[in-house]
Amino acid sequence: HFFAFSKASMCVRNPMPSMLGFTLVLIVFLAAVAADVLPKRYLCVSGGCQLQPPGTGTSGTLSYGQCVLSCEQGNLWPQPSTPPTIGSSLITVSLNGATCVSNNNAFLQAACANFGNSLSSLVPNPHPGAVKIRIVFSISNLSVTTASIDNDESYSVSATLQGNVLQVTISASTFFGARHALETVSQLVTFDDGAKTLTMPSAFTITDSPKFRYRGVMLDVARNYLSPQTIKDIIRTMGYNKMNVLHLHLTDTASFPVEIAEQPEMTRYGAYSSDKVYDAATIASLQAYANSFGVMILPEIDAPAHVSAGWNWGPQAGQGDFILCADPQGTGGAQWASDALEPPSGQLNIVNSNIYWVLGRVYDSVISAMGKSGYFHFGGDEVIVGSDNTWAACYNSSTLGKPIIDYIAAHGLDRSDESTFYQLWENFATAAASLIAKSFDKVGVPGRKIHVWGASGGSSVTYNMITRPELTSVLPPEKFTVEVWDATSGSIAPSLIQKGYDVVLANYDYLYLDCGNAGWARPGGYWCQPYHEWYHIYDMINDVQAAWGLSKQDMKHILGSETLAWAEMIDESNVMQKLWPRSAALAEALWSYEAGATWYSADGRFHYWREVLVRRGIAAEALHPLWCSQRQDNACTLSWGSPQGRHGAVNPASEEADPMDMMDSRARESPKP
DSSP states (O other): OHHHHHHHHHHHSOHHHHHHHHHHHHHHHHHHHHTOOOOOOOEEEETEEOOTTTOOTTTOOOOOOHHHHHHHHOOOOSSSHHHHHHHHEEEEEEEEEEEEEETHHHHHHHHHHHHHHHTTTTOOOOOOOOOEEEEEEEEOOTOOOOTTSSSOOEEEEEEEEEEEEEEEEEESSSSOOOOOHHHHHHTTOOTTTTEEEEESSSSSSEEEESSSSEEEEEESSSSSOOOOOHHHHHHHHHHHHOOOOOEOOOSSSOOOOOTTTTTHHHHHHSSSSSSSSSHHHHHHHHHHHHHTTTTTTEEEEEEBBBBTOOOOTTGTTTTSSSSSSSOTSSSSSSGGTTSSSSSSEEEEEEOOTHHHHHHHHHHHHHHHOOOTOEEEEEEEEEEBBBBBTTTSTTTTTTTTTHHHHHHHHHHTTTTTTTTHHHHHHHHHHHHHHHHHHHHHTTTTTTOEEEEEEEEEEOOOOEEEEGGGTHHHHHSTTTTTEEESOSSSTTTHHHHHTTTTTTTOOOOHHHBBTTTTOSSSSSSSSSOOOSSOOOOHTTHHHHHHHHTTOOOHHHTTEEEEEEEEEEEEEOOOOTTHHHHTTHHHHHHHHHHHHOTTTHHHHHHHHHHHHHHHHHHTTOOOOOOOOOHHTSTTTTTSSSSSOOOOOTTBOOOOTTOOOOHHHHHHHHHHHHHHO
């Protein structure tokens, strides 16, 4: 009460005695009310935690966290790939004196520090427990020190109580498996809000490994800049979810925020401001931080489309135009609507040979800083060609694309033949891939596969190399992985798999987290609808396997998947809510994949996991009222209806209309004032 009184009195300048007295009485009263709230107590009933009636004593009952540990196998997220064995006997543990035997290994020390931070976030000052934790490691290959989708991430962890010490033994092939094991152990510690202590099982054994190699999140940091701290918060949350790829869409027409030491013009002309630049020190810090959480950074420099900012200094340097169809100052009004898919417009001038030495320096810098894994994404989609007679045009516009048209005429090529433009684009792709390979050679890292965007479709305006018959000779499957972003219905992914390509699934109708927004370039709604519910995302892998008729051999070509946060309307203020907890749904689907598994079986654990993320300082979007979280699994979730297709659903048991539909209908008919 004294602390509260002191804080309150500090808020009042020269308070009158009566005012001061009122403040004291009010705070004491509120504190008393809070102290009188009846604690929630639970019993384990049929393998689930059941809330007991108000006033039930603590004898024989459990706090919710305790019940989850002893009754629901810890509610681990993602669920281990093999069933865990977790004892029902609980012990109180102390953070003071907890030991992580790292043998002075810097990577283990960083992972142990992350583990300690996760536990400390549960409660500021827990009462000391009776048992100390001691963690020892057995890692067979400590030479693997760079996060990569090629790493062995499997692990096993066991714990036994030896006197007043809980001996935790972690075995893994690499540091990255051991890091995942630490994450699992951290989820087996909960705060008992009754006793104000940390609690965990006295014995457990878990053997675990991921089903898919690539479990990612894509961040667009070009359209709206994200601070290094925000990116670190996202990396940290990825580590909690055992996700292992942060795909950074680093550049686009709107900005070029990445410092290129040998070519400072890129940020000088392309960054939004001097405080919105990722310099070398920042990138190194992000790289080290990501590595400690087992996250590989996959850098992307998109080209030849989605290019403008940072490239508009060519004429001043006597190098000619690096970009075409651009309006960098925004003085053209709605010009972009006739030469691009969104503002601002711009594409590389692929017939200007001077772009290649600049592009080579960009690749050198980015790969040196972020390419230690050997992987790189070079973009490569949505190239606007068109013609003078189409609604939009760039490369085949007599005015905006004049350098291209002049080049075609000078070389006796046919402007009316789409193959002419494809050949120019393919020549660019081949040259860019060669530059990327040289950049990997310079840093002594074996270049693995280059990632490229791919989709079905294409038109006379927007060309699509992935559908071309010569694809395998231009982008051979042994050198390229295709990230497929089209709709799952009619997707090009199955045909790419048949051609021998590995694919990463990024289908917009499941995984674009910006879907469901309002319109931003014009009213009437965003192009991608609807908002993708976590249920929908969770079921994606099983959905596409069934829809595409994929065999087990076909599934081996799916490296994994990622959620995507395109940033037209995402920035510092809302990125965490856009990503979390929905990305966690994909994380489990990829780690614990089981044919036929559905979101409903994961519903209770998912809601519990969201609460854990919030306690760890992650601003994850709310999923339902707290009332639901305090009750048994599925207390608020109906098992019927389908994700993103609920309207008009019928309860199969009663053949009656879905009450949620009726509620929504009433809301539409009687809007709130």
